[in-house]
Amino acid sequence: MDNSIIKITDLHFSYNGLKVLKGVTHSFEKNTLTAITGPSGKGKSTFLTTLNRLWEDVPGAALQGCVELKIAEKWRDVYASSMDIAALRRMVGMVFQIPNPLPMSIFRNMAFPLKLAGVKEKDQVQAKVQEALERAFLWDEVKDRLHSSALELSGGQQQRLCIARALILEPMVLLFDEPTSSLDYQAAGMIEDLLVSLKESCTVLMVSHYLDQVSRIADSRLELADGKLLLSNISR
Numbered sequence: 001m002d003n004s005i006i007k008i009t010d011l012h013f014s015y016n017g018l019k020v021l022k023g024v025t026h027s028f029e030k031n032t033l034t035a036i037t038g039p040s041g042k043g044k045s046t047f048l049t050t051l052n053r054l055w056e057d058v059p060g061a062a063l064q065g066c067v068e069l070k071i072a073e074k075w076r077d078v079y080a081s082s083m084d085i086a087a088l089r090r091m092v093g094m095v096f097q098i099p100n101p102l103p104m105s106i107f108r109n110m111a112f113p114l115k116l117a118g119v120k121e122k123d124q125v126q127a128k129v130q131e132a133l134e135r136a137f138l139w140d141e142v143k144d145r146l147h148s149s150a151l152e153l154s155g156g157q158q159q160r161l162c163i164a165r166a167l168i169l170e171p172m173v174l175l176f177d178e179p180t181s182s183l184d185y186q187a188a189g190m191i192e193d194l195l196v197s198l199k200e201s202c203t204v205l206m207v208s209h210y211l212d213q214v215s216r217i218a219d220s221r222l223e224l225a226d227g228k229l230l231l232s233n234i235s236r
């Protein structure tokens with residue numbers, strides 16, 4: 001049975017003629033955690049942004065090839081003109097290297113994406129905020145200070161808040177760009193446990209520079225080299 005959720009075929013990408021991706025073909029399976037590794041500046045972050053069209057405002061950037069997402073058991077072309085980009089980004093969320101909470105309360109950080117998605121009913125918002133914070137292992141630490149500024153949280157807590165904020169939209173796929181590189185060992189360990197737990201409901205792609213981290217938590221590793229993704233060993 002085909003368990004794929006993302007299908008990429010002959011994907012090419014360039015910035016002002018600088019070729020970064022040169023014919024990537026790969027499928028990602030549902031409920032797995034795939035690590036993307038490789039030398040700096042070779043296109044790992046760029047690759048993630050091709051999956052939810054986050055690169056599209058970059059002047060001089062160009063993409064060729066096909067990216068498909070299985071939505072309600074049907075393959076949909078991510079770059080079709082009929083694709084609703086806001087809906088796409090709810091289905092394929094992204095968490096960045098440096099935590100980027102908005103300068104507002106913890107609660108409002110969480111409620112904001114729901115508001116944009118049209119969820120307004122107060123009890124529903126409260127319930128979803130709590131559920132997402134619990135799933136991100138953050139609820140117990142913030143339940144008594146939901147109306148304090150998110151900027152007062154530690155770096156690790158801010159990153160878990162950003163993950164909770166992505167989770168609240170119930171994404172099918174979550175993209176992580178070096179999610180632990182700005183964190184200390186202990187905070188990074190919590191994020192690693194969290195990423196593994198996310199596989200229950202999502203498909204997870206993570207760029208990482210840490211091969212020990214990859215061996216701890218990833219199901220498979222793809223090395224980005226020469227503009228292509230190559231299946232690589234994980235040493236356990």
Ligand SMILES: Nc1ncnc2c1ncn2[C@@H]1O[C@H](COP(=O)(O)OP(=O)(O)OP(=O)(O)O)[C@@H](O)[C@H]1O
Nearest residue numbers: 015016020038039040041042043044045046047058
């Ligand atoms: N917005 C941009 N405009 C022009 N060139 C860019 C842009 N973003 C990235 N690049 C170039 O594209 C190439 C790939 O960058 P990218 O950030 O995807 O690599 P990376 O493998 O994720 O790097 P790192 O591991 O250092 O984060 C680099 O040469 C980079 O300079």
